[in-house]
Amino acid sequence: xxxxxxxxxxxxxxxxxxxxxxxxxxxxxxxxxxxxxxxxxxxxxxxxxxxxxxxxxxxxxxxxxxxxxxxxxxxxxxxxxxxxxxxxxxxxxxxxxxxxxxxxxxxxxxxxxxxxxxxxxxxxxxxxxxxxxxxxxxxxxxxxxxxxxxxxxxxxxxxxxxxxxxxxxxxxxxxxxxxxxxxxxxxxxxxxxxxxxxxxxxxxxxxxxxxxxxxxxxxxxxxxxxxxxxxxxxxxxxxxxxxxxxxxxxxxxxxxxxxxxxxxxxxxxxxxxxxxxxxx
Amino acid sequence: xxxxxxxxxxxxxxxxxxxxxxxxxxxxxxxxxxxxxxxxxxxxxxxxxxxxxxxxxxxxxxxxxxxxxxxxxxxxxxxxxxxxxxxxxxxxxxxxxxxxxxxxxxxxxxxxxxxxxxxxxxxxxxxxxxxxxxxxxxxxxxxxxxxxxxxxxxxxxxxxxxxxxxxxxxxxxxxxxxxxxxxxxxxxxxxxxxxxxxxxxxxxxxxxxxxxxxxxxxxxxxxxxxxxxxxxxxxxxxxxxxxxxxxxxxxxxxxxxxxxxxxxxxxxxxxxxxxxxxxxxxxxxxxxxxxxxxxxxxxxxxxxxxxxxxxxxxxxxxxxxxxxxxxxxxxxxxxxxxxx
Ligand SMILES: Cc1cc2nc3c(=O)[nH]c(=O)nc-3n(C[C@H](O)[C@H](O)[C@H](O)COP(=O)(O)OP(=O)(O)OC[C@H]3O[C@@H](n4cnc5c(N)ncnc54)[C@H](O)[C@@H]3O)c2cc1C
Ligand code: SF4
Ligand code: SF4
Ligand code: FES
Numbered sequence: 001x002x003x004x005x006x007x008x009x010x011x012x013x014x015x016x017x018x019x020x021x022x023x024x025x026x027x028x029x030x031x032x033x034x035x036x037x038x039x040x041x042x043x044x045x046x047x048x049x050x051x052x053x054x055x056x057x058x059x060x061x062x063x064x065x066x067x068x069x070x071x072x073x074x075x076x077x078x079x080x081x082x083x084x085x086x087x088x089x090x091x092x093x094x095x096x097x098x099x100x101x102x103x104x105x106x107x108x109x110x111x112x113x114x115x116x117x118x119x120x121x122x123x124x125x126x127x128x129x130x131x132x133x134x135x136x137x138x139x140x141x142x143x144x145x146x147x148x149x150x151x152x153x154x155x156x157x158x159x160x161x162x163x164x165x166x167x168x169x170x171x172x173x174x175x176x177x178x179x180x181x182x183x184x185x186x187x188x189x190x191x192x193x194x195x196x197x198x199x200x201x202x203x204x205x206x207x208x209x210x211x212x213x214x215x216x217x218x219x220x221x222x223x224x225x226x227x228x229x230x231x232x233x234x235x236x237x238x239x240x241x242x243x244x245x246x247x248x249x250x251x252x253x254x255x256x257x258x259x260x261x262x263x264x265x266x267x268x269x270x271x272x273x274x275x276x277x278x279x280x
Numbered sequence: 281x282x283x284x285x286x287x288x289x290x291x292x293x294x295x296x297x298x299x300x301x302x303x304x305x306x307x308x309x310x311x312x313x314x315x316x317x318x319x320x321x322x323x324x325x326x327x328x329x330x331x332x333x334x335x336x337x338x339x340x341x342x343x344x345x346x347x348x349x350x351x352x353x354x355x356x357x358x359x360x361x362x363x364x365x366x367x368x369x370x371x372x373x374x375x376x377x378x379x380x381x382x383x384x385x386x387x388x389x390x391x392x393x394x395x396x397x398x399x400x401x402x403x404x405x406x407x408x409x410x411x412x413x414x415x416x417x418x419x420x421x422x423x424x425x426x427x428x429x430x431x432x433x434x435x436x437x438x439x440x441x442x443x444x445x446x447x448x449x450x451x452x453x454x455x456x457x458x459x460x461x462x463x464x465x466x467x468x469x470x471x472x473x474x475x476x477x478x479x480x481x482x483x484x485x486x487x488x489x490x491x492x493x494x495x496x497x498x499x500x501x502x503x504x505x506x507x508x509x510x511x512x513x514x515x516x517x518x519x520x521x522x523x524x525x526x527x528x529x530x531x532x533x534x535x536x537x538x539x540x541x542x543x544x545x546x547x548x549x550x551x552x553x554x555x556x557x558x559x560x561x562x563x564x565x566x567x568x569x570x571x572x573x574x575x576x577x578x579x580x581x582x583x584x585x586x587x588x589x590x591x592x593x594x595x596x597x598x599x600x601x602x603x604x605x606x607x608x609x610x611x612x613x614x615x616x617x618x619x620x
Binding site: 009012243245250252277 | 361544556577
């Protein structure tokens with residue numbers, strides 16, 4: 001487990017960060033780049049780990065750290081879905097927030113070394129996967145072929161467009177597949193849901209690890225498709241989402257069976273998921 | 281051995297409350313629970329040392345119903361966050377029973393182990409001295425022994441007192457306990473006395489193998505039947521000495537405020553409700569099942585013991601008579617081979 005690193009010894013008390021940049025990703029997703037007051041990151045994260053972001057006085061919410069840029073900033077991509085995220089979408093550069101973390105187990109970046117990687121995401125689900133994708137690019141020699149399948153409702157709803165369309169396809173031995181739910185003017189790419197597109201592309205299971213993140217329904221269908229395509233339970237990794245408060249396995253809220261998603265998750269392989277009661 | 285004569289009990293409580301906030305079991309109006317000895321009202325309050333379990337457990341002394349965590353100022357361009365510890369002065373819990381002491385041991389597992397230490401809990405816990413009262417006459421709803429709790433040897437105790445009729449045997453178990461003994465000085469006498477004999481339990485729960493067996497009973501129709509009368513009122517979680525689930529909330533005015541935590545209940549549907557309306561435990565039956573599985577299976581899997589110490593409070597408090605002993609025995613006896 002990563003060490004707790006903020007300006008206090010108490011894991012439930014956030015440190016203060018300032019927002020150094022904000023970027024519109026989609027009509028309802030914004031990227032927030034934060035760093036500690038006086039520079040540096042409030043804590044180091046591994047891909048897939050989480051941070052609890054506090055907008056004072058409104059609320060707190062758990063977010064995947066979408067990327068840590070060295071000691072410069074943490075990047076969160078946050079969708080406007082409720083009270084606190086509505087307020088968060090109104091703040092401007094220079095605003096100060098609280099953040100505590102890092103929480104969660106993160107992706108098994110070590111175990112995946114030497115493997116071909118298949119990333120499958122829907123909607124805001126690309127935010128957590130992106131930390132792993134970018135990690136693979138940063139350590140390109142450690143990973144084999146990289147395939148990314150990503151879908152959202154419409155073109156406007158695709159997150160991280162510059163990376164999806166410009167940067168990532170340029171990376172060595174990398175394929176990016178993008179789909180949107182319904183046809184629209186000006187879009188000549190693929191149309192349809194992610195699970196169907198996945199079966200159409202049909203990436204061979206041999207030597208591959210599939211990492212899946214998206215809304216619960218998408219995850220359920222993608223897992224079924226992967227199983228059909230011959231992926232074993234150990235080859236498939238996903239993340240779970242539960243309501244969270246403490247982030248440190250104490251408040252009891254985010255349990256699925258005896259596992260706390262904030263501490264033991266959010267990342268599980270399919271073999272582990274099958275051990276859990278189907279309550280997510 | 282050191283003996284505390286019942287005739288001197290008030291002197292002892294007065295003495296102990298000199299250097300610490302002392303909590304004792306009292307009946308007060310329609311309620312009973314652990315209250316500060318300083319608030320004791322001669323005439324209206326009644327000391328309940330000889331009763332078994334008072335209505336409310338002493339959990340709030342180590343884990344308050346609401347607790348401030350930090351205060352903040354500023355609402356944007358500059359924010360300042362200051363950790364707050366509420367009154368971590370020394371406390372003594374006097375006269376709690378083995379089930380309640382064991383429940384504090386469950387809290388210790390939750391708050392002090394598994395990667396993160398909860399600083400708020402630790403501050404209170406470190407400052408708390410426990411004088412536990414050994415039980416020899418189990419009450420109508422007691423089943424602690426079945427849950428792995430020895431009523432005559434409370435865990436986590438700094439001092440154990442044992443009732444011999446007109447006095448208590450005073451046995452200090454730790455350094456903290458020795459300090460109390462020293463503070464009492466001549467109020468403790470030195471005499472020979474004999475511990476009582478443990479009487480048989482009236483409630484027979486058979487928990488052996490139940491945690492294991494529950495693994496295969498998640499989808500058992502039993503849960504639907506059992507949950508059908510539950511009102512999801514949450515009283516069972518409130519009176520339970522070992523229930524610890526909490527919420528984190530904020531209170532603010534102008535540019536100031538504080539964040540606090542407070543008891544929550546897994547019986548409420550908001551507990552797992554997420555933005556967008558998704559709720560993995562939206563119906564009563566799912567929440568009911570989660571409460572009992574947490575107590576009887578999940579906690580065991582994680583910490584090696586159940587999250588029920590057999591105090592019987594929920595059996596008494598439940599308005600519709602849901603009974604955890606019956607549930608344990610029903611699981612134990614269930615013939616899962618036919619249902620599979
Ligand atoms: C492991 C994990 C990773 C996540 N990563 C991201 C991410 O990278 N980007 C992103 O936009 N969102 C992410 N979320 C969802 C996010 O935590 C919040 O749920 C969502 O932003 C709630 O919006 P709100 O605070 O405006 O809703 P409000 O209406 O203010 O929510 C009220 C309360 O419900 C809780 N809550 C509501 N919905 C959820 C939910 N789906 N999951 C958990 N708690 C919830 C909130 O914590 C809050 O306390 C993640 C959730 C989890 C559990
Ligand atoms: S006290 Fe009884 S009715 Fe109320 S939530 Fe608990 S089990 Fe259900
Ligand atoms: S579940 Fe019921 S019997 Fe068990 S410790 Fe809690 S209140 Fe007591
Ligand atoms: S959020 Fe508190 S236990 Fe996971």
